[in-house]
Amino acid sequence: MNANAAPLVRFRQVGKTYDGVTHVVQGLDLDIREGEFLSLLGPSGSGKTTCLMMLAGFESPSEGEIWLGDTLLNTTPPHKREIGMVFQNYALFPHMTVAQNVAYALTVRRVAKAEKAAAVERALDMVRMSEFAARLPKSLSGGQQQRVALARALVFNPRLVLMDEPLGALDKRLREHMQIELKDLHRTLGVTFVYVTHDQSEALTMSDRVAVFDNGRIQQIDRVDSLYETPENGVVANFVGDNNVFVGRLLSLQDERGEVGLPGGERLFGHVVGAARVGDTVRACVRPERMTLSSTLDSTAASFNTLRASTTGTLYFGDHVRVRFRLHEQESGFVKLPLDEAGLGERPIGEVLTLRFHERHVRIFA
Template sequence: MNVSAPPLVRFRQVGKTYDGVTPVVEALDLDIHEGEFLSLLGPSGSGKTTCLMMLAGFESPSTGEIWLGDTLLNTTPPHRRDIGMVFQNYALFPHMTVAQNVGYALTVRRVGKAEKAAAVARALDMVRMREFADRLPKSLSGGQQQRVALARALVFNPRLVLMDEPLGALDKRLREHMQIELKDLHRTLGITFVYVTHDQSEALTMSDRVAVFDRGRIQQIDRVHALYETPENGTVANFVGDNNVFVGRLLSLDGDRGEIGLTGGERLTGRVVGSPRVGDAVRACVRPERMTLAGDDASALVPSLNTLRARTAGTLYFGDHVRVRFAVSQQEGGFVKLPLDDAGPAQRPDGDTMTLRFHERHLRIFA
């Protein structure tokens, strides 16, 4: 991904409404760079799929412009956009063989027979499906159908490949395997991928950058690590990854370091994000893996460490880690993630008192 070069795709103040009143996508500005793997992540109705459909040409923007290189796409029909598309249900023709499905885009483009055969073979080799060229889709597994759909999107060497939740119909193990395959294929080909998903693990596993959508707007677009570790608002913090949330009021503010008082009287310090003022109601978030369980020893008094008294509320075994559920007075319940070897302190009866400990740099405070 070359971020210094002009973007391959540009959305400029793009809006979409179906009834002329309610915006589905609102004032969208977005640059997509050549060769990157960008995921559009968000809940149902957030506008991510509408954004993808406008880029593909299956929806038209109500306002604004969409550019692919030097070409304005607003009035360009889908088959002239040089964009490959992988749909959620694969959209394979049931009466055509695998090879015929993959070659369909070339047939529409009136590519010669020999050239088409060579291109289809190359595309099937990319996804390791050449031996299935003469089969019908109904004889293939879900993962194999997904590979065929991807080969069809790649066969004409598009500048851009769009994917609308293509792994949603697969079981968990196969879905995780296909995530690795897609990322490896992207790295090998160097083609720009734009991927729509509501699954945060998919987005974090495969992407160079992730754009988090909510209510028709991008809440944050960033590299995976930055998005997870430094969310810019509570919407992103709560949608990307697990979080423990504490509610209270901002008591003091020194630069971006703030102290909050919880509704139960406890005090915590962390980094303030946005522009809440002293006295405002705030929500503070900390990742479960950033918390530890500790006894009441002197190290708990280190100034940069937050400590919080809680009650145990059960232990959940996940195979590779243990989740210790806790309850804090007048707060939502939460949990701590612990490696199996560190789960000893978790073996306490429900309702027993424990001390939670976490560094202030891991607590983010939002208005």
């Protein structure tokens, strides 16, 4: 992906309403770069799927414009958009063989028979399904059907491939395997992928950039590392990754460094994001893997926050341990510990813990 390249897709003030009153998508401005893997991430009803359906041509925008290169898509029918689509339920024709399903996109485009056969063979080779060409979809596993649907989306060399939660029906292990395969295929082909999901780990694993949707608007669009480490508002911070949230009052603010007073009298420092002012109620967020119970840190260091909390339980996750805690008048939180520190997790309920975390890992939101 060339970050400086002209965008392949442009949304300009796009809105969608079904009743003329409530907007499912509103004021959407979005540039999708040539060759990138962009995920649209958000909860149900956030507008991400509607955005994808408008780009595919299965929904029409109520206002605004959608461009693919130099082509205005608003009135362009779906089969003339040079866009491949992979649906959540794969949408394979049950009475057609694998090869016939893949060939369908070429059939409606009236591609010559010999050219069509060669293209189908290439597409099935891409997804390692050539040996299943004569099979019917009902004889395939979920992962194999997903590959066939992807081959059908790629067979006519589209400029853009759209995917609507295509891995949602797969079990966890196969889903994670297919995430790697999709990312590798994207890297090999260089085709622009736009992927809709509500699974944050899926979006972070595969994407070059992620657009977080909520209430019909993009809350933040960024590289995956920036999205996780420096969320721009509380919506993004709470939806992307796990967070411990401490509610208190902003006591001081200097050059975006804020001091927060908690109800129990504790103080903590962090980076203030947005329009919070001194005296406001704020939410201070810190990732659980950024917290430690280790006694090796210097508790007097000004750059470290230190809180005292009580243990409420321990959870074993196989690759890490989570020590749950509660602080005075705060929501329950937890610390992630690697397995080599698992001994620290064997603590009785009610034991007092010392939590330490660097202030650079604290984001403070109004």
